Amino acid sequence: MNTATARYAGQLRTEATHVASGNVIQTDAPTDNHGRGEAFSPTDLVSTALGSCMMTIMGIVAERHQWDLVDSTFAVVKHMSAELPRRIAQVDLLISLPAALAPADRAVLERAALICPVALSLHPDIKQNVAFEYV
Structure with missing residues (x-):
């Protein structure tokens, strides 16, 4: 299907x-x-998929441990290459998680995020800058 x-x-x-x-x-x-920029571009979707995948994997881990990640967020910035061929050169992600998480729990979540399927599927030339903040 x-x-x-x-x-x-x-x-x-x-x-x-x-x-x-x-x-x-x-x-x-x-x-x-050449577009109007009135919706996600295909490369926006790829970059956003990286953050969504990381949040989903962290959600799976959090549910297993009964940690509450509801209302956690991420912000993404996509950088396109200056040279041809046109491609995503870098993705910057800032993931915001609850400050109440213990340091050991934070480490578990961060490790899980960094090995999400999208992160592992992107070409190694695409730099993935991922930062975590606890608010």
């Missing part, structure tokens, strides 16, 4: 549908690459 299907909607936009749920994601080319 397909994971997703997509169609080109014109004007540098796509609409992708998650087959199992029917959820739709629209993409738009970024303003620096």
Whole structure:
């Protein structure tokens, strides 16, 4: 079974549908690459997927240990290469987690995040700068 299907909607936009749920994601080319930047670009989705994957893996670990990560957040900054071919050169992530977590628990979560499937799937030339803060 397909994971997703997509169609080109014109004007540098796509609409992708998650087959199992029917959820739709629209993409738009970024303003620096002929688009209007009115939706996630495909490279935005890749960068955001890295943070989402890390949060999901930490959530799995947290549930196992009954740690509450609800309302934890992340912010992502994507850096494109200056040279051709155009590609993601670096992703900066700041993951904000509850200050109440014990230092040993923090270490477990951070290790789990750094080996999420997306992190391990990205090309090694893509620099992944991941920082954790406890608020």
